[in-house]
Amino acid sequence: MTLDDAVAVVLFFGVTAYALFGGADFGAGFWDLIAGGAKRGAEPRAVIDHSIGPVWEANHVWLIFCLVVLWTAFSTAFASITLTLFVPLTLAAVGIVFRGASFAFRKVVFRTRDRRNFGAAFASSSVLVPYCMGAVAGAIASGRVPAGGKAGDPWSSWVNPTSIVGGVLAVTVCAYLSAVYLTADSKRLGDPAMEGYFRVRAIAAGLVAGVVAAVGIVVFHHDSTYLFHGLLSRALPLVVLSAICGIGSLVLLVRGAGGVVRILAAGVVASVVLGWGVAQWPYLLPTSLKVSQGAAPSGTLWAVLVVFALAAVIILPALGLLYVLDQKSLLPGEGTNEPEPVAGH
Amino acid sequence: MLAVNPLPWARSQMAFTLAFHIVLVPLGVAWAAMALIANYKAVKHDDPDALLLAQRWSKYMAVTFAVGAVTGTVLSFEFGLLWPRFMGKFGAPFGIPFALEGLFFFTEAIFVAIYIYGWRRLKPWPHFWTGVPIVVAGIGGSVSVVAANAWMNEPSGFTLNSAGKVVKVDPIGVIFNKAMPLQAAHMVVAAYLVGGFLVASVYAFGMLRGRRDRYHRLGFIIPFTVAAIVTPIQMGVGDALAGWVYRNEPQKFAAIELVPKTGDDIPETLFGHLDSNNQVVGGIKIPGLASILSDPADGTSTVVQGRNAFPADDQPTRSEANVVHLAWDVMVGLASLLFLLSVWYGLSWLFRRDYPRTKWFLRIASISGILAVVTMEAGWVVTEVGRQPWVVRNYMRVGDATTGNTGVWITFLLVLALYTGLGVTTILVLRGMSRRYREAGGEADDIDVPYGPNDGAGPAGPASEPAGVGAR
Numbered sequence: 179m180t181l182d183d184a185v186a187v188v189l190f191f192g193v194t195a196y197a198l199f200g201g202a203d204f205g206a207g208f209w210d211l212i213a214g215g216a217k218r219g220a221e222p223r224a225v226i227d228h229s230i231g232p233v234w235e236a237n238h239v240w241l242i243f244c245l246v247v248l249w250t251a252f253s254t255a256f257a258s259i260t261l262t263l264f265v266p267l268t269l270a271a272v273g274i275v276f277r278g279a280s281f282a283f284r285k286v287v288f289r290t291r292d293r294r295n296f297g298a299a300f301a302s303s304s305v306l307v308p309y310c311m312g313a314v315a316g317a318i319a320s321g322r323v324p325a326g327g328k329a330g331d332p333w334s335s336w337v338n339p340t341s342i343v344g345g346v347l348a349v350t351v352c353a354y355l356s357a358v359y360l361t362a363d364s365k366r367l368g369d370p371a372m373e374g375y376f377r378v379r380a381i382a383a384g385l386v387a388g389v390v391a392a393v394g395i396v397v398f399h400h401d402s403t404y405l406f407h408g409l410l411s412r413a414l415p416l417v418v419l420s421a422i423c424g425i426g427s428l429v430l431l432v433r434g435a436g437g438v439v440r441i442l443a444a445g446v447v448a449s450v451v452l453g454w455g456v457a458q459w460p461y462l463l464p465t466s467l468k469v470s471q472g473a474a475p476s477g478t479l480w481a482v483l484v485v486f487a488l489a490a491v492i493i494l495p496a497l498g499l500l501y502v503l504d505q506k507s508l509l510p511g512e513g514t515n516e517p518e519p520v521a522g523h
Numbered sequence: 524m525l526a527v528n529p530l531p532w533a534r535s536q537m538a539f540t541l542a543f544h545i546v547l548v549p550l551g552v553a554w555a556a557m558a559l560i561a562n563y564k565a566v567k568h569d570d571p572d573a574l575l576l577a578q579r580w581s582k583y584m585a586v587t588f589a590v591g592a593v594t595g596t597v598l599s600f601e602f603g604l605l606w607p608r609f610m611g612k613f614g615a616p617f618g619i620p621f622a623l624e625g626l627f628f629f630t631e632a633i634f635v636a637i638y639i640y641g642w643r644r645l646k647p648w649p650h651f652w653t654g655v656p657i658v659v660a661g662i663g664g665s666v667s668v669v670a671a672n673a674w675m676n677e678p679s680g681f682t683l684n685s686a687g688k689v690v691k692v693d694p695i696g697v698i699f700n701k702a703m704p705l706q707a708a709h710m711v712v713a714a715y716l717v718g719g720f721l722v723a724s725v726y727a728f729g730m731l732r733g734r735r736d737r738y739h740r741l742g743f744i745i746p747f748t749v750a751a752i753v754t755p756i757q758m759g760v761g762d763a764l765a766g767w768v769y770r771n772e773p774q775k776f777a778a779i780e781l782v783p784k785t786g787d788d789i790p791e792t793l794f795g796h797l798d799s800n801n802q803v804v805g806g807i808k809i810p811g812l813a814s815i816l817s818d819p820a821d822g823t824s825t826v827v828q829g830r831n832a833f834p835a836d837d838q839p840t841r842s843e844a845n846v847v848h849l850a851w852d853v854m855v856g857l858a859s860l861l862f863l864l865s866v867w868y869g870l871s872w873l874f875r876r877d878y879p880r881t882k883w884f885l886r887i888a889s890i891s892g893i894l895a896v897v898t899m900e901a902g903w904v905v906t907e908v909g910r911q912p913w914v915v916r917n918y919m920r921v922g923d924a925t926t927g928n929t930g931v932w933i934t935f936l937l938v939l940a941l942y943t944g945l946g947v948t949t950i951l952v953l954r955g956m957s958r959r960y961r962e963a964g965g966e967a968d969d970i971d972v973p974y975g976p977n978d979g980a981g982p983a984g985p986a987s988e989p990a991g992v993g994a995r
Contacts, residue, residue, distance in 0.1 A: 232640040235592055236632040239625070245599045246625050249610050250618025257611025260603025264928045271600040272941060275593045279945055282589030283952050286582065288959070327611035329927055474615035475681075477692035485622040493626065496633045496656075509640035 181480070182473035185251045186462070188486045190455040192247055196240035197451045198355070198444055201348070203234040205356025207277065207304020208349065209379065210297065216290055222360075223297065225372050227285060229363040232509040234281065236500055238274075243489075251482050252472045255462045257327035263314050266336045270310035276303035305349055312348025316341035319458055320402035325467035339401040343394040350390050351447055354383035358427065358443040365436060366505065380443075381431050388424055391450070404464045408457030416453035420446050526929035533605040533925050536935040538907070540597055543942050545903060546896055547591035551631070552661035552711070553718025554584050555638075557746050559654045564741075566647045572738045576745075579960060580722075581639040583953055588635050590949050594942075595628075605931065609914050609924035615689050616681040616697045617915075620671040623698070627664035630656050662711055669707040670698050676772060676906065677702035678915050701771065705764040706906070712757045713902065717895040719750025720861065724892030725957075727885045734961075744878060747888065750895070751865035758862055761855075761902075762816075769817045772916070773828040774837065775909035778844035779851045780813045781806075784829040789813040794852055796845040801830065839911045850904035857898040864891060 179187075206226045213219030213226075249256040260267060276299045284296035313336045317323055320340035324330050335341075357380035364372035398406040409417055423445035430439045458464045462472045473479060503509050558580040565574035599621075602610050610617070634656040641650050674680075680696025681689050726743035769776045776782075781792050783801045791813040795806020811823035818825040830838060839847060864887055871879040878884070910916055914924045 232636045235589065236629065236636055238592060238596070239629045239632050242596060242599055242628060243625050245603075246618060246621045249602060249614040250622055251615075253614025253618070254611045256603055256614060257607040260600075260607045260610070261926060261928070264604055264926070264930070267600055267604055268934050268937075271597050271604075272937065274596050275941060275945065278589050278593035278596075279948070282586050283948060286586060286952060286956050327608065332928070474618075475690055475692045477694055478615040478619060481619045481692075481694035482622055485626060489626055489629065493629045493633070496630060500633050500637055503637060503641070503645075508644040509637065510643050511640060 180470065181476055181483075182470045185247070185473065185479045185482050186455075186469045188482065189244065189247045189251065190452065192240055192244040193455070194448050194451045196237075196244055197351075197447050199233070199237035200240055201308065201352040201447060202356045202359050203230045203237055204277075204304045204308045205352035205354070205383075206230050206360065207281075207301045208353045209356060209360065209376070211301035211305060216294060221369075221372055222375060225360060225364055225367065225369070225376075228367070229360055230281075231285065231511075232504050233500060235278075236497060238278065241274075247482055251474050251479055252462055252469075253474060254325070254327045255323075255467055255472045258323050258325060258330070258463060258467075259314070259318065261328065262323045262330035262332070262335045263317055264332060266310040266313050266317075270307050270314070273303040273307040273310065276300070277307060308348040308352045309345035312344035312346070313337075313341040314344075315348070315454065316344025316402075318463060319344070319405045319454060320398075321404060321464045321466070323463050325463050325472070339397045340405070343390065343397050347387065347390045347394060347450075350383055350387040351450065354380060354387045355443050355447050357383050358431070358439055361431075362437060362440055366507065377431055377434070380439075381428055384424060384428050384431070384443075387446075388421075391420075402464075404461070405454075405457050408459065409453060412459060413453040413457040416449045416456060420449035420453060423449065525932070527932045529605075529927070529929055529931040530922055530925045532931040532935045534921065536931065536938055537601055537605055539935075540594065540601060540938060540942065542900055542903070543946065544591065544594040544598060545899065547587055547594060548665065549714040549716075549718035549721065549899070550584070550587040551591045552665055552714035553749070554580060554587070554722060555635070555654060555657040555661060556715070557718070557722060557749055558584065559651065559658065560745050560749075561741065562651050562654065566651060572741055575738060576742050578642055579956075581642070583956065584635070585639045586949065586952060586956075588632075590945065592628075592632065594945075597938075604928075604934070605926055606914065606924045607926050609919060612687075612919065613678075613681075613689065613915055616678070616692050617671055617674060619692070619694045619697050620667045620674065624664050624667035624671075627660040627667060630660035631664060634660070661714075665711055665714060666707040667698075669710045670700070670703045672906070673702035673706040674698075674700045675913075675915055676706070676910055678918055683918075702767070705760065705767050708760050709757070709764050709902075712753050712760055713899050715753045716750055716757050716861070717892075717899050719746040719748075719753065720888075720895035721746075721892035723747035723750060724889050727888035727891070731882065731885050731889055740878075743888070747868060747878070750861075750891070751868045754858075754862050754865040758858065761858065766817065769827070772909070774830075774833050774839070775847070775906075776817075777828055777830045777832070778839045778847040778909050779905060780817075780827060781844065781848045782813070782827050782829040783831060785826065785832045786829065787814055787826045788823045789817075789825075789827040791816065792848075793856075794849070796848070797841050799841070801841065836912065837917075839909060843908050843911050847905055847909045850901040850908070854898050854901035854905060857894050857901070861891060861895060861898065864888065 206229060210219075210223055210226050213222045248259075280296040280299035280303070284293055284300060287293055287296065316338070317330075317336045317340075320338065322330050322335040322338065322341075357376045361373055361376040361380055364370075364376055395406070395409065398409065423442045427439050427442035427446065430442065460468050460470065462469050500509075558577045561573045561577035561580065564570050565577055634653055637645075638650070638654045638657060641653060645653065674697055677700045679700045680693040680698075682691035684690045723743050723746040726739050727747075729739050730743060765776075765779075768779070780789065781795065781797060781803055782789055783797065783803065788811045790808040790810050792803055793807040793809070795803050795808075798804045814821075814823050814825040814827060817827055830844065838844075864884075867879055867884065871877060871884075912920050912922070914921045
């Protein structure tokens with residue numbers, strides 16, 4: 179593996195991590211959005227708050243990681259992407275502000291009206307952002323972003339069949355992943371009602387995501403030839419793996435099994451994201467810019483790899499600590515003067 | 524869609540979003556340290572007031588950190604959305620400090636979460652220690668970001684080929700560019716200065732309103748002491764940085780000191796501006812002082828290069844120079860005021876073991892936060908506007924860095940509206956929290972279970988009726 183390849187792998191590691199962790203937080207926003215009125219939606223929203231509260235900011239940093247690796251190691255591709263996809267990226271950035279700020283605000287205001295407004299902003303932007311990210315991925319994968327720091331079409335680059343599939347797939351996959359995590363969290367909180375609530379939604383979202391993915395393959399056949407052929411050749415094992423994990427997770431969800439479902443659901447998402455990467459290999463921007471053509475000088479690439487190694491030594495254990503403490507319910511809430519949101523009232 | 528030249532709008536958008544984000548930076552960097560001071564006091568001396576303070580601060584921090592995280596993310600997007608040609612060409616060197624910053628930001632986000640969510644269930648000392656990485660990462664993160672900014676002032680660590688493409692990068696040379704050490708020190712100290720005054724000013728205001736219990740006094744004394752300690756340090760660092768700019772960025776320095784013509788015995792002009800004939804008009808001139816400050820060893824015979832020494836295209840325009848000079852005066856003027864305030868506080872402690880009890884001290888202290896923010900913003904204007912017309916000094920002009928998207932005026936207006944709403948909402952939410960805590964009264968209520976599992980013995984009353992499912 180060359181240095182360029184190694185950094186491209188690091189980049190995709192980041193994209194996968196963002197999908198697995200950040201994606202689940204966005205999915206939680208989707209469930210928040212459709213949880214219904216203030217009374218009816220109170221219980222699921224409490225579980226969602228409780229579940230993503232301590233971890234969403236750390237999960238969000240994977241996005242920064244991806245952006246930084248992209249612009250540092252593959253600068254001209256970054257320039258092409260941001261020039262072409264100005265609109266969806268702007269929408270995503272605005273959505274990120276709405277999502278993060280309103281989520282933080284909602285937790286510290288107590289009037290129902292305020293909660294509802296912040297909640298609506300949080301939840302709707304949680305759908306907007308993954309849609310935009312998926313549309314951006316679709317634009318890149320379908321070869322609509324030209325190489326050389328040039329701008330492609332500002333509209334058709336992201337309003338096209340592949341981008342639409344990408345956007346919808348991102349939203350549904352996030353919803354599915356999140357519902358699986360929330361099922362497990364409800365169980366951990368000892369709330370069988372909510373466990374059932376999210377289990378049903380996990381199954382539904384999983385089925386929808388599966389249909390979208392299947393439709394996607396057909397769409398790619400017509401709209402993104404290079405991606406399509408990649409998915410059915412180089413990336414075929416990953417496609418099969420994601421299908422197996424997906425079906426397996428649904429079977430286990432129906433049977434009411436617990437923890438292992440999360441691993442399978444994560445397997446679905448990871449293999450979809452990695453499948454995209456492998457399918458468009460060796461291109462950074464299919465089919466105009468190869469990874470090897472777009473990479474920065476070796477000094478920069480080494481710096482990125484060293485930083486990644488440091489991250490593996492420092493950040494991954496710290497993230498592990500955060501997740502372990504969270505899963506052991508040792509991070510129940512901010513400060514001390516708010517009673518724990520005890521689910522199941 | 525109306526096609527408008529994106530350059531002025533891109534500049535405005537970048538300036539506005541950075542100016543917004545930079546207010547949250549001191550809170551992100553310094554507040555955790557101040558909360559830890561209170562936390563340490565609480566655990567070490569079993570001090571319930573300090574404990575309550577640390578816990579409430581950590582709740583406010585949760586809000587400001589979230590807003591800082593998302594507005595920081597916007598800046599990452601904007602590098603590409605507004606300056607794609609800059610990033611496309613110089614991403615390889617410029618990105619390296621940001622890769623490091625990513626490490627620090629990650630660390631900060633993780634431990635902020637553990638710290639602010641860990642009060643109830645983690646044991647006191649381990650919990651305290653989970654706050655320490657936030658402080659370290661805050662400093663490391665700001666040093667990294669400022670290293671990138673310093674690189675724009677003093678680009679180094681890369682080689683261009685004949686086509687102007689970056690072909691070789693030396694990461695160490697990029698990070699430790701010549702402008703980095705002093706600029707980074709200036710910003711880190713500024714973060715503590717602004718963070719200290721900002722938090723202290725809230726409690727000073729409360730004390731003026733008669734809330735002089737021990738809780739409020741602690742809330743004032745801890746941050747104000749931090750600010751008062753770092754303010755003199757900042758005067759020294761700032762002076763060293765000014766000397767450095769004099770020697771290394773003479774174009775910027777000529778704008779700072781408003782020097783039209785090279786010469787010795789240059790006066791320090793307070794306020795005033797350059798007119799269309801490039802003459803300094805108005806203001807108060809202090810003879811020889813600019814020369815003396817530039818190099819005290821040579822005194823008034825120190826030669827300062829004027830704006831006539833450089834091609835007009837390679838230095839700030841006349842109006843930009845006027846902005847730089849005004850911002851400089853504001854920064855130095857307000858910093859001097861804050862310095863005097865710190866001295867007053869210091870002498871009072873020295874002789875009376877107490878903060879100054881006069882109303883006037885509290886009055887000034889209660890606006891010190893705003894003054895400190897203005898000081899920092901002005902300093903940032905000096906370095907950014909003073910670098911014009913370059914984005915990478917002597918390598919790339921701002922005009923060559925901009926996006927070709929002609930709709931930036933729309934995103935600027937959008938961002939303007941969004942951030943105005945965000946800023947107002949943040950302040951309202953923080954105020955609402957503070958009012959609620961106050962109305963909950965009897966502060967001790969909140970802490971009857973300082974550590975350990977919550978047994979439902981939370982405070983009574985409607986104001987603290989909260990996050991529980993049933994309550995929604």
